[in-house]
Amino acid sequence: MKHLQNRRAVITGAASGIGAAIAHAYADAGARLLLCDRDATRLATTIEECRARGAQAQACVADVGTREGAQAGVDACLEAFGGIDILVNNAGMLTQAPCVELTYEMWEEMLRVDLTSVFVASQRALPHMLAQGWGRIINIASQLGIKGGAELAHYAAAKAGVIGFSKSLALEVSKHNVLVNAIAPGPIETPLVDGISQAWKTAKARELPLGRFGRADEVAPIAVLLASEPGGNLFVGQTLGPNAGDVMP
Numbered sequence: 001m002k003h004l005q006n007r008r009a010v011i012t013g014a015a016s017g018i019g020a021a022i023a024h025a026y027a028d029a030g031a032r033l034l035l036c037d038r039d040a041t042r043l044a045t046t047i048e049e050c051r052a053r054g055a056q057a058q059a060c061v062a063d064v065g066t067r068e069g070a071q072a073g074v075d076a077c078l079e080a081f082g083g084i085d086i087l088v089n090n091a092g093m094l095t096q097a098p099c100v101e102l103t104y105e106m107w108e109e110m111l112r113v114d115l116t117s118v119f120v121a122s123q124r125a126l127p128h129m130l131a132q133g134w135g136r137i138i139n140i141a142s143q144l145g146i147k148g149g150a151e152l153a154h155y156a157a158a159k160a161g162v163i164g165f166s167k168s169l170a171l172e173v174s175k176h177n178v179l180v181n182a183i184a185p186g187p188i189e190t191p192l193v194d195g196i197s198q199a200w201k202t203a204k205a206r207e208l209p210l211g212r213f214g215r216a217d218e219v220a221p222i223a224v225l226l227a228s229e230p231g232g233n234l235f236v237g238q239t240l241g242p243n244a245g246d247v248m249p
C-alpha cells in the first residue's frame with residue numbers, strides 16, 4: 001500500500017521546482033493529482049512525468065493571483081475526482097527591491113500571489129474536507145518568513161502571513177481531522193532563484209551549516225510525510241524547516 005494511495009491532491013505551482021518535485025513524489029506515493037500553474041507548457045511536462053510514474057494527473061491552468069484562479073485548482077479537483085483530500089499551496093513568486101523603492105504594485109502582487117491565494121484555495125477546499133472528516137493542507141512558506149530578508153520585505157511579510165494563517169486555521173479545524181501545516185524551506189536550487197547572482201549564492205552556501213543549497217527533491221518528501229498516515233498524524237500548525245541549518249528556531 002502506498003502512503004497516499006488514491007488521495008485526491010491539488011498542488012499549485014506544479015510546473016516547476018518544489019511544486020513539480022512534490023507532484024513527482026505524490027505520484028510515486030499513489031495520489032491522484034490535480035496540478036495547477038499559470039505556465040501551461042511546463043505544466044504539461046509535469047503532467048506527462050506524473051502519468052509516466054503511473055499516476056492519474058490532470059492540469060488546471062490558472063493564475064492563483066486572482067480570486068477565480070486561486071479557486072480553480074480545487075474546483076477542477078472536485079470535478080475530476082469528486083472531492084479533495086490534500087491541498088498543497090506552493091505557487092509563489094520572487095521580486096526584490098529595497099523597501100524605499102518597493103512599489104505599491106509590487107507589494108500588492110506579492111501579497112495576492114503568495115498569501116491571499118493560500119487563504120482563497122484553503123477556504124474553497126475546507127467545506128469538503130470538514131464534511132468528510134479528513135483533510136491535509138500544506139502551505140509552502142519560507143524561512144524568510146521567520147528571519148526576514150533584506151530587499152525582500154514584501155516576500156518575507158507574505159511568507160510570515162502564510163505561517164500565521166496556517167497556525168490559525170490549524171487551531172480551528174484540527175478536531176475535524178483536517179490538519180494544516182507549513183513548510184519553510186531555506187535556499188533551494190530552483191528557477192525561482194535564477195535571478196540571484198552566482199556570487200551571492202556562493203557566499204550564502206558558504207555560510208550555511210550544510211554548506212550548500214537544497215534540492216527540490218529534498219523538500220518534496222516532507223509534503224508526503226505531512227499528508228501520510230500515521231507519519232503526519234501529529235503535525236498540527238507546525239512549520240517544518242528544510243533549510244540546511246540556516247534557521248534553528
Ligand SMILES: NC(=O)c1ccc[n+]([C@@H]2O[C@H](COP(=O)([O-])OP(=O)(O)OC[C@H]3O[C@@H](n4cnc5c(N)ncnc54)[C@H](O)[C@@H]3O)[C@@H](O)[C@H]2O)c1
Pocket residue numbers: 012013014015016017018019036037038039062063064065090091092093113140141142143184185186187188189190191192193
Ligand atoms: N527556491 C527557494 O529557495 C525557496 C525557498 C523558500 C520558499 N520557496 C517557496 O517555494 C515555492 C515554490 O518555489 P520554487 O522555488 O519551486 O519556484 P519555481 O519558480 O521553480 O516554481 C514556482 C511555480 O509557481 C508558478 N506560479 C508563480 N506565480 C503563479 C501564479 N500567480 N499562478 C499560478 N502559478 C504561479 C510558476 O509558474 C512556477 O511553476 C514558492 O512558494 C516559494 O516562495 C522557495
